[in-house]
Amino acid sequence: DTGVSQDPRHKITKRGQNVTFRCDPISEHNRLYWYRQTLGQGPEFLTYFQNEAQLEKSRLLSDRFSAERPKGSFSTLEIQRTEQGDSAMYLCASSSRGQPQHFGDGTRLSIL
Amino acid sequence: AQSVAQPEDQVNVAEGNPLTVKCTYSVSGNPYLFWYVQYPNRGLQFLLKYITGDNLVKGSYGFEAEFNKSQTSFHLKKPSALVSDSALYFCAVRDGETSYDKVIFGPGTSLSVIP
Numbered sequence: 001d002t003g004v005s006q007d008p009r010h011k012i013t014k015r016g017q018n019v020t021f022r023c024d025p026i027s028e029h030n031r032l033y034w035y036r037q038t039l040g041q042g043p044e045f046l047t048y049f050q051n052e053a054q055l056e057k058s059r060l061l062s063d064r065f066s067a068e069r070p071k072g073s074f075s076t077l078e079i080q081r082t083e084q085g086d087s088a089m090y091l092c093a094s095s096s097r098g099q100p101q102h103f104g105d106g107t108r109l110s111i112l
Numbered sequence: 113a114q115s116v117a118q119p120e121d122q123v124n125v126a127e128g129n130p131l132t133v134k135c136t137y138s139v140s141g142n143p144y145l146f147w148y149v150q151y152p153n154r155g156l157q158f159l160l161k162y163i164t165g166d167n168l169v170k171g172s173y174g175f176e177a178e179f180n181k182s183q184t185s186f187h188l189k190k191p192s193a194l195v196s197d198s199a200l201y202f203c204a205v206r207d208g209e210t211s212y213d214k215v216i217f218g219p220g221t222s223l224s225v226i227p
């Protein structure tokens with residue numbers, strides 16, 4: 001299967017801890033996106049990479065959130081000092097220029 | 113600014129009947145429109161897209177969608193619903209005038225196909 005892969009699938013942590021998620025895009029895709037989805041809502045855009053460059057960040061992405069895509073391959077999303085409101089599904093997607101985005105199955109984050 | 117509305121939170125349809133899931137959009141430039149489906153605890157799966165050309169777009173699993181520029185709508189349709197079509201459906205729009213592929217998703221419509 002050469003789809004978008006996300007790890008871990010589930011993460012449970014205590015409030016105040018740091019968490020890091022990983023996304024491996026489809027290998028030939030140079031564009032990578034992170035979204036956050038809460039129950040009953042559509043995905044909300046967080047950030048966008050073209051190759052290794054982070055070209056856009058949503059206002060939803062507070063200073064506690066940081067994303068990287070070293071060498072334009074896999075990407076990581078880190079949340080520092082987690083809060084209850086960070087509980088959500090974090091989705092990663094990748095695409096080629098002008099093509100539909102392909103999504104991974106997400107990482108579900110639960111904050112205790 | 114781009115926006116997407118899905119006016120129905122929930123759509124119920126009997127198996128074998130035609131189904132429609134509604135979507136309206138707003139963009140400043142030419143719209144690129146998409147439909148995705150999401151099953152429980154899974155990511156979104158691409159169904160179909162409209163970029164240009166024929167207003168009736170055919171996609172995966174027998175779904176199709178009709179682009180209506182005057183009504184700024186892009187409704188998803190299927191002639192005969194299956195129980196396995198029960199899922200969350202998301203309409204999405206991208207402004208074709210921008211260089212980014214940033215896509216805005218609607219709030220979703222939950223489709224239940226009743227046996």
